[in-house]
Every structure is written in structure tokens, then in C-alpha cells.
Amino acid sequence: MKSQLVGGPFFEDLQVGQIVDSAPAQTLTDGLAALHTAIVGDRLRLALDAELSRLVTGAPIAHPGLVWDVAIGQSTLLTGRVIANLFYRGFMFRRFPRMGDTLHTTTEVVALRQNRGRQGRAATGLAVLRVRTRDQRGEQVLDFSRCAMLPLRNPEGQTSHNADLDQTPSELDRKALVASFATWRLDHFRAALPGPHFGDMVAGTVWEVSGGDVVSSAPELARLILNVAMVHHDSSASAGGRLVYGGHTIGLAAAQATRALPNLVTIVAWHSCDHLGPVREGDTLRSSIELEQTEPLASGGGLVHLRSRVRAHRESGAEDVLDWRFIGVMA
Secondary structure, eight states: OOOOOOSOOOGGGOOTTOEEOOSOOEEOOHHHHHHHHHHHOOOOHHHHOHHHHHHHHSSOBOOHHHHHHHHHHHGGGGOTTOSEEEEEEEEEESSOOBTTOEEEEEEEEEEEEEOOOOTTSOOEEEEEEEEEEEOTTOOEEEEEEEEEEEEOSSTTOOOOOBOOGGGSOOOOOHHHHHHTTTTOOHHHHHHHSOSOOGGGOOTTOEEEOSSOEEOOOHHHHHHHTTOOOGGGTOGGGSTTSOOOOHHHHHHHHHHHHHHHOTTEEEEEEEEEEEEOSOOOTTOEEEEEEEEEEEEEOTTSSEEEEEEEEEEEEETTEEEEEEEEEEEEEEO
């Protein structure tokens, strides 16, 4: 009987231009959204209040965090053996899916670089993946790059991959960014809710969020979004035990940001997102949020450019784990 090993490719198996699009499509349902909220604490008003969402956008929309988690989960067919996720670049919504939409993701290998060898450490490499997500009508929803560290099959192996990953595109198409929510009635949002709104925002403000969030249900979130990376499910896949999926950390950071800015309409793009250290279940995450820039829109309201810095607190001490610079919409 022939035996086949299941678990995803090693670094040597990847080739620039390789495309994977066979992850199951996933429909955004109320049940999916409820479980997601229970784990990461989504607090965006439009995702929680269907009537407000209809008033502002025309229909109940999905929480952006649920959408990006589904997209990232679908991209993990290439990263089942991932050791760590390092960064995301050029992340931007092209449109915001409604509840009931079905998402399908295509993942392309765009750059490869083997890490410099270190004595006593198995060989690893970095893969930059271009992730493109569309809905059931073929309309583009997301387009971004992520960088994953993968092991080589041969712990002492060598490849010729030496791409300059600093060249990973990070520019955001502002015209397309604004177009993703151009039909929304931000004036209705502003009129329906007490402030503060965009006009009350002052660049340079820093919010220190009192009270952290414990990381729980980590493998449940990974299963929910079809994330097959072994380090999130199998304690033997990582030397220090199971790692928390990076989007779990981002989701809790987003929930804490909406505690600081309760009238944040949505998150539309990320300038950058860097994972600085590992997060494990049971850690307590605390964040500070800085308003780096405000950018008014001709139609009213504006963009807020925010930076979230997250620290994980555990018995052994505290560690910086996330530096996330993102763009929100306010009315």
C-alpha cells in the first residue's frame, strides 16, 4: 500500500509563480460571525447592528476582521508547516462583503529567500505570498501580501533563493481604497450616534487601553477559518508549544481599538503589520493606540491613520508582539 504524507509543502517545494486556489470557499453566515465575535470580541457597530448597517451601507455587512481571517485561513494550504508569520504588506479592502457572500482565495508565491544558516538550527526560508480574495460574483474583496517562515525538508539543505523581501510592495491605492466605501452614508452614521466622530480627532493622541484580553479558544478560531497551519493545532509542531494564529492577536487589537474609538466605522487598510514575538494561549494582551494622521474626505468624515502596539503579558514577563499600522474610517 502506498503511503502519502499530508501537511503542506516544505520551503524547497515552493516556486515563484506557483498558485494554489483549492481551499474550500467559505460563506459568511451569522453563525460564523457569532463564533468569531465570541473569540476576538468584535465591537464595530456596523457588524453588530444590522439596522445601522442597512442605514449606512444598504445591507448588513460582515466584520472586516472576519473577512481577513477567512482569507488568511484559505491561504494556509501553502503554509501548513509554517514556523512563524512575519509580516503583512499592502493590505486593502476593494469592497466590503455582505453577510451571505461566499469568499474564495487564490494564493501565489511571489518571492523566496533562504535564511542565513546558524549553527545548531535547522535550515529555514521565507516565502512572500500574494493573497487575492473574491466573492461569488468574482468581485475582488482583498489583495495583500504575507510573509511566512517555512522549514526545509533537509535540515542542512541549501537553495538558491535569495530575493530581496524589502521590495515587497506596500503601497496602497488611495483611489481604490476610498471607492470601497464611497456609497456609504457616513452622514447617517454621524447623525445616528453621539460623538466623538472624525471632527473630534486630534493627530498625536495616544489611547492606553485599560484592561487586557486573555487569549482563549485559539485552535477553535483556527478551525473556524480553515487555517491548517500545524503550529496552531499541534503542540508538537513548535518547540515551545502551540502558537496562536497571528490574526487572533490582530483581532483582539482591533477590538481594543474600538474601545478607544467606539465610533470607528470600519477598518479599510493596513499600512503594515509586523508580528514581533510569539503569542500563546493564556497570554493577556494589552495595547496602546496612536492616531498618527487624520485625512478628511470630500464627502464628509475622513480617514484615521492608527498605530496599535500590543504587548503580551505572561508569568515570565511582558513582550512586544505586534506593531500594526492601519487605516480606519470615521464619520
